Amino acid sequence: MTIAAVAKTILGPLSDIPFGEGRTYAVGDDMIAIFRLRDGSLRAVSAVCPHKGGPLADGQIDNSVVVCPLHLFAWDLSTGCSQSGQPSIDVYPVRVDDGQIVLGE
């Protein structure tokens, strides 16, 4: 599990992301996928699938994993660990503050 350091950044309104889906945000040189789980919480992970570069924000999620849309490998959204023997993805701290998505501590 790698919790990557990232400067505090306000990404935009929470309403940008429908329940159960993800959207990609560019933060400096990093591309970060933010997911809004059906339980209301947020997860932030690196947006690029380490397998073949698939767009993870287009993947399907539940309350624990994201499944890459290209080859259906799965990663734990909280730890970044692969469930299928692939390299880990980075995870970032993320929260909601006053209706805004806040990335970083």
Next chain:
Amino acid sequence: MAVPTSQKGPSAVTQKLVVIGNGMAGARTVEEILARNGDFAVTMFGDEPYGNYNRIMLSNLLAGVETEEGIFLNDLAWYRDNGITLNAGVKIERIDAAAKTVHDSNGVATPYDKLIIATGSYSWTPPMKNVHNPKRGYHQGVFAFRTLDDTRGMIRYARDHERAVVIGGGLLGLEAARGLQNHVSHVTLLHAMGHLMERQLDPKAGQMLQASVEGKLGIKVITNAMTTEILGKDRVTGVKLADGTVIECDVVVIAAGIRPNTEMVANSGLPVERGIVVDDQMRVEGQSDIYSVGECAQHRGSLYGLVAPLWDQAKVLADHITGTTDVAYTGSKLHTKLKVAGIDVASMGLIAPEHDEDEVIVYNEPKKGVYKQLIIREDVLVGATLVGDNSKAASLIQHFDRGTPLPEERSELIFDIGGPAGEQSPEEMPDDTQVCNCNGVSKGAICGVVAGGCGTVSGVMDKTRAGKGCGTCKPLVQRIVEWANGGAAEEDPAASWYVPGVPMPKPELMAAIRKYELKSVSSVFAKLVPGQKEDAKSKMGLASLLKMMWADEYVDERDARFINDRVHANIQRDGTFSVVPQMKGGVTTPAQLRKIAEVAEKYDVPMVKLTGGQRIDLLGVPKEQLPAMWADLDMPSGYAYAKSFRTVKTCVGSDFCRFGVGDSTALGIAIEERFQGLEGPGKMKLAVTGCPRNCAEAYVKDLGVVAIDGGRWEIYVGGAAGAHIRKGDLLATVDSAEEVIRLTGRFLQYYRENANWLERTYSFVPRIGIDRIREIVIDDADGIAAALDAAVEEAVQAYKDPWKERAEPATPGQFRTSLPLTVLPQVPVRS
């Protein structure tokens, strides 16, 4: 020789376990007991002055393809390391069950709390004059073939001699003959019965094997050859047969069968019939502390001389002796698959039919030495014999063992027809063999995951993604998991579920959805999954099922959709999408082509390609451009991205083609018009062809329609020409295009309601059986035809072109890019 040691000091409660017999059964049973942490002080007695070796490999040792070290299973260090006292070369002469002691040839009495008798068998010598020499056991130059010492003696003696005779044409005799060829130039095999391996093979198969043994190996075989006398004064010079024939030789090997070693046990007053009589817990009848296992044990009237039953017995015995009392050995179904003297032979169950109703299937190709016979009773495989080709042996053994339903096409049991290429047995495959050609998964990777503790086929597939591409390798993945897991994969209860995250097969799931009126994917998780746990990998299958069941009433949650269904386009390797407009029946117009060309230019589409379904594919389109392109195209979606009705491929039919006998183009367009966008458990690709020349490839479609002369149409279902090739089964021949459309709807609806998630018609149709499908769809034997018609009509009415969803996005950021992330591999633009 005794090797007493003890690293684990026995505690006060440690029981004394004595094992008579240090062969494969005895040692394996002790291994199984150790694996269960049984608390025993173990003492073993073995006739042979060695550790424990693999008796089956003696023929390889004889043939020079294996070394002595190579055939040892447990060397003396193993006994020492496990605290086992091994008395190798010490014979037990008497068991005193009342006093619970065994008495050995050195006059020592050893007490026991539990006793295991695993005395195995001895090589049986048929009555022959002059076979024994009073001073030295066998006559000089005569050998049995049972022990390591026998084999060593044979090799030493054969080295200086030229002509060998083997008595016995069973498995062992054949192996001995083959092995002896390594040492002498002439080998003759004498068999007292009418054909070789008569216990496992029918006469025809036996003759086929004989022809191969003689032709390919150069071993002379004489059947119906009763050996009556060994000739030669101080050493063997020949053998004499009952008919007076004399065969000159200087080595004789007796491999005429084995008999259980039970004399000492019977003399000790324990129950012995043909073998030592045991119950289902492997306890000797009437004895609570004495067990017997292996070739010497007689269970429910049967003796077993093969290794697989012995492993099963050892497990039950070990469970029971270590305190798991509710276990039972209920007998083994015998099957063997081996190379007999280099020739493939497999045998299981019956070797000849027993009843008039038994179905016998025989294939015989003498020139190649191939013979295959199956015996089927009430649709269950009860016997099979294969000679010369074991490529289907693994799947036959599976059918035989489990009594699984057999394919309607019996020929599929003995040949590979349109399926994956010949079966390879997992043990023969090198570790680096690529098993899954889609996801690049090797045998070694699969075995690694099994060794890591995952014993289910679906678990291994999830972890490695093997079998998750085209699916062709799934049976092989299953066999490797079974092999790596010691013979059988663990039962995966989820295997029967419709989706992995909801513990129900499809019929129960549908009943529950109806009962609780669950109209959204989240409500299914909330109501039907323990702990209300959502599962990402189940969402797409549930969304498809609910849409099929509720049509207009389905509550669409966008996150339940796969990305393709969220944006109505097929995601590509670089995260862009493909756009395929509808082109019914593959018929287009200049105006349509012009529009497509203009759009392709306007959006700088990197590749324009004709699809296999007779349409035009615009590839490499960024997500955010999709709505604008659809607006410019102003054509309906071709659904080239969904688990749904895709296309109807057609030929030019009777309008222009001089051979066409039916208007396939018009019918194809009508079918596509009606069923466009219909969701299902898998893709549905159709075709209509105007004559049996089949230019539209209708025979290999999920549903294919073929015009035949006389204004009639044939409907084929369950065809495929993808990773799996299968010609569809003829469902019906009908008189009108209207009837084709009606039956198409009815069949597709039956498929939608009954197929498993992602199960294409090429699996579904053989699973249900074409006769049964015909009963339901054509004859309406179940009385559901009207309901199927009504349900498909409702789905047809619920159709909406998804490409109209473009003025307003369905969700915030529906078409927002998830790219570009970094520079990704780009598909080169072709000009």
